[in-house]
Amino acid sequence: MRLKHYPVDGKFGRFGGRYVPETLIPALKELEDAYMDAREDKEFKRDVEYYLKHYAGRPTQLYHAKNLSNAAAGAEIYLKREDLLHGGAHKINNTIGQALLAKRMGKERVIAETGAGQHGVATAMACAALGLKCEIYMGAKDAERQRLNVFRMELLGAKVNRVEAGSQTLKDAINEALRDWITNVKSTYYLLGSVVGPHPYPMMVRDFQSVIGREIRKQCMSMLGSMPDAVVACVGGGSNAMGTFYEFLDSKVDLYGVEAGGHGIESKEHSATLCAGSEGVLHGMLTYLLQDEDGQIMDTHSIAAGLDYPGVGPEHAFLKSVERVKYVSMTDDEAVDAFIKLARYEGIIPALEPAHALAYAMKIAPEYGRDASIVVTLSGRGDKDVEVVQQYIAERSVAG
Amino acid sequence: MSGSSSSSTGGSGTRSDNAIDRRLRGLMARGEHALIGYMVAGYPDEHTCTDVALAMIDGGVDILEIGIPFSDPIADGPTIQRASYIALSRGMTPRKALEMAKVIRGSSDTPLVAMTYYNIVYRIGMERFASMARESGIDGLILPDLTYDEADDMIRVAHMHGMDLIFLVAPNTSDERLNMIASVSKGFLYLVSVYGTTGERDRFHEYTMDAIRRVKGLIMGRVPLAVGFGISRREHVRAMLDAGADAIVVGSAFINMIERSREDSKGRMLEGVRQLTYELKQATKQV
Numbered sequence: 020m021r022l023k024h025y026p027v028d029g030k031f032g033r034f035g036g037r038y039v040p041e042t043l044i045p046a047l048k049e050l051e052d053a054y055m056d057a058r059e060d061k062e063f064k065r066d067v068e069y070y071l072k073h074y075a076g077r078p079t080q081l082y083h084a085k086n087l088s089n090a091a092a093g094a095e096i097y098l099k100r101e102d103l104l105h106g107g108a109h110k111i112n113n114t115i116g117q118a119l120l121a122k123r124m125g126k127e128r129v130i131a132e133t134g135a136g137q138h139g140v141a142t143a144m145a146c147a148a149l150g151l152k153c154e155i156y157m158g159a160k161d162a163e164r165q166r167l168n169v170f171r172m173e174l175l176g177a178k179v180n181r182v183e184a185g186s187q188t189l190k191d192a193i194n195e196a197l198r199d200w201i202t203n204v205k206s207t208y209y210l211l212g213s214v215v216g217p218h219p220y221p222m223m224v225r226d227f228q229s230v231i232g233r234e235i236r237k238q239c240m241s242m243l244g245s246m247p248d249a250v251v252a253c254v255g256g257g258s259n260a261m262g263t264f265y266e267f268l269d270s271k272v273d274l275y276g277v278e279a280g281g282h283g284i285e286s287k288e289h290s291a292t293l294c295a296g297s298e299g300v301l302h303g304m305l306t307y308l309l310q311d312e313d314g315q316i317m318d319t320h321s322i323a324a325g326l327d328y329p330g331v332g333p334e335h336a337f338l339k340s341v342e343r344v345k346y347v348s349m350t351d352d353e354a355v356d357a358f359i360k361l362a363r364y365e366g367i368i369p370a371l372e373p374a375h376a377l378a379y380a381m382k383i384a385p386e387y388g389r390d391a392s393i394v395v396t397l398s399g400r401g402d403k404d405v406e407v408v409q410q411y412i413a414e415r416s417v418a419g
Numbered sequence: 420m421s422g423s424s425s426s427s428t429g430g431s432g433t434r435s436d437n438a439i440d441r442r443l444r445g446l447m448a449r450g451e452h453a454l455i456g457y458m459v460a461g462y463p464d465e466h467t468c469t470d471v472a473l474a475m476i477d478g479g480v481d482i483l484e485i486g487i488p489f490s491d492p493i494a495d496g497p498t499i500q501r502a503s504y505i506a507l508s509r510g511m512t513p514r515k516a517l518e519m520a521k522v523i524r525g526s527s528d529t530p531l532v533a534m535t536y537y538n539i540v541y542r543i544g545m546e547r548f549a550s551m552a553r554e555s556g557i558d559g560l561i562l563p564d565l566t567y568d569e570a571d572d573m574i575r576v577a578h579m580h581g582m583d584l585i586f587l588v589a590p591n592t593s594d595e596r597l598n599m600i601a602s603v604s605k606g607f608l609y610l611v612s613v614y615g616t617t618g619e620r621d622r623f624h625e626y627t628m629d630a631i632r633r634v635k636g637l638i639m640g641r642v643p644l645a646v647g648f649g650i651s652r653r654e655h656v657r658a659m660l661d662a663g664a665d666a667i668v669v670g671s672a673f674i675n676m677i678e679r680s681r682e683d684s685k686g687r688m689l690e691g692v693r694q695l696t697y698e699l700k701q702a703t704k705q706v
Contacts, residue, residue, distance in 0.1 A: 038537055038564045040494045042589040184500050197493045202615040300538040313512050314542030315490040
């Protein structure tokens with residue numbers, strides 16, 4: 020029960036905390052109080068469960084990927100099918116929970132950040148279903164790259180604000196959402212999309228996502244009769260990974276968090292914050308960051324937009340420091356390779372983000388051996404990435 | 420534990436602590452109020468920014484606040500964001516910013532306050548940053564994303580180096596919290612005038628004046644009260660001083676002035692900065 024006790028006073032060891040302008044302190048306290056209260060409320064729990072089941076489509080299945088396991092020539096690989104949820108990703112687990120909380124707090128306006136658009140779409144869906152006004156901040160560059168997702172959010176009734184500042188990507192969208200919240204602190208609920216930001220967000224988002232790990236455990240017990248040997252998930256901000264790992268923190272199961280190695284760590288074009296970053300403070304939290312020697316935040320790269328973030332959830336930084344989770348990275352090439360393999364062998368097109376986790380699971384499968392079982396959280400489906408992969412293959416065959 | 424017990428050497432050794440407090444209380448004793456001017460190190464470029472600082476001092480700022488640009492300034496509105504972005508893309512660094520402070524210190528005894536985000540200090544190291552800053556003649560430090568709750572180490576290090584750590588409060592800060600913050604804030608207490616980020620505003624709501632009155636009443640003279648964010652006009656300055664502020668911080672208005680003058684000669688731009696400073700300073704003198 021030790022590791023599951025965190026955060027203590029808003030901190031995971033020395034990580035986490037609240038590094039925000041003073042204006043947000045009362046709002047974060049209000050949010051923390053409201054959440055702690057809701058967490059103990061049977062009616063709130065019932066509402067969350069209702070929407071997760073009837074609206075989002077929980078529980079998701081655990082699928083034994085036999086063909087892929089054979090190809091990897093090692094441990095049996097099981098896929099936690101978060102890609103089958105409404106919206107096509109795990110993001111809805113969190114947006115449903117927080118949108119219900121916003122409603123309970125009497126907030127009429129919800130804001131959120133989005134990178135590639137997954138969290139923005141999931142927020143817009145939850146707000147539409149629950150009758151909340153919704154505004155999404157998205158980096159101008161991301162909005163250009165993901166024009167269809169912008170339209171999707173608009174269809175769902177959200178207003179999309181393009182952020183022209185800084186690098187015009189996810190980190191700038193978070194900055195702008197925080198600025199909006201500072202400005203409209205009384206009326207507005209900030210619905211953060213990952214286990215990042217000031218306390219209580221890393222804890223709260225983890226709690227809403229931890230349904231993933233609870234289901235995995237139950238499903239393993241009934242399908243395998245035992246716990247899995249290893250669990251693997253991809254880490255950008257780290258919400259699907261935290262939701263997957265939390266249930267197993269105080270067990271003996273091996274846990275692997277897979278970051279985006281981009282063009283390789285040595286190329287400096289990657290998003291492998293825990294593998295190659297250093298400690299610092301961004302977006303309200305003390306955590307690992309990709310930063311230069313002066314503390315300026317660096318531009319990151321990954322073929323998977325959802326992993327393309329220069330920070331990481333503080334609980335992951337903590338789990339790295341106590342060596343409970345092993346954090347590794349897989350490159351763009353390795354992720355695309357796994358993406359194609361899963362499509363061919365199992366008829367499942369995964370999102371490029373969990374393709375990183377899949378690539379790593381296939382890599383370690385032989386080391387674990389035939390009798391072992393490895394669970395991979397397939398955090399989203401790959402429809403959004405089909406064009407990116409098509410282009411990637413075309414470029415590679417031209418170059419080759 | 421008072422005074423500089425560290426190994427810090429350098430020219431500031433002759434300068435005693437509490438320069439900010441002494442300057443503010445000196446003005447208050449004469450029935451005057453203070454103008455604190457903010458500029459971004461490296462804006463509009465590495466060389467001109469020193470001249471901007473000197474023009475502000477020449478125009479009459481009582482305290483100069485030097486912004487050390489950070490890539491992700493969440494407390495700042497579009498004007499300072501843009502200036503920070505330009506400064507960084509033209510190669511400004513924390514070290515260069517502190518070198519600039521040293522140059523200014525060489526020709527003026529106006530108290531200098533560094534304003535930056537906590538990651539810059541954290542990355543360089545609190546101890547090292549404080550020692551470098553003091554050597555450059557920096558008297559105080561403002562970190563808008565370092566709250567009272569997380570500041571124990573920074574308070575200790577700043578104190579050790581004889582540097583004032585200046586805290587911010589907001590209109591929605593509770594009385595209880597305000598009391599705690601007022602008792603640790605050195606130099607002055609910085610009240611954020613509005614719900615929002617930095618940047619010029621046309622007018623202020625009554626809640627701003629209410630906040631000034633409330634904070635002024637609660638701090639009971641423990642520390643001078645500065646009000647900032649959005650202030651750009653003489654009538655704003657007057658209204659805030661009338662409500663009880665001891666000092667006014669102006670930032671974005673200077674940056675907008677520089678931006679508007681980019682077609683002009685450097686001399687004209689600097690004259691504009693000096694003139695704006697003078698006008699705002701005059702407003703702090705009126706009774």
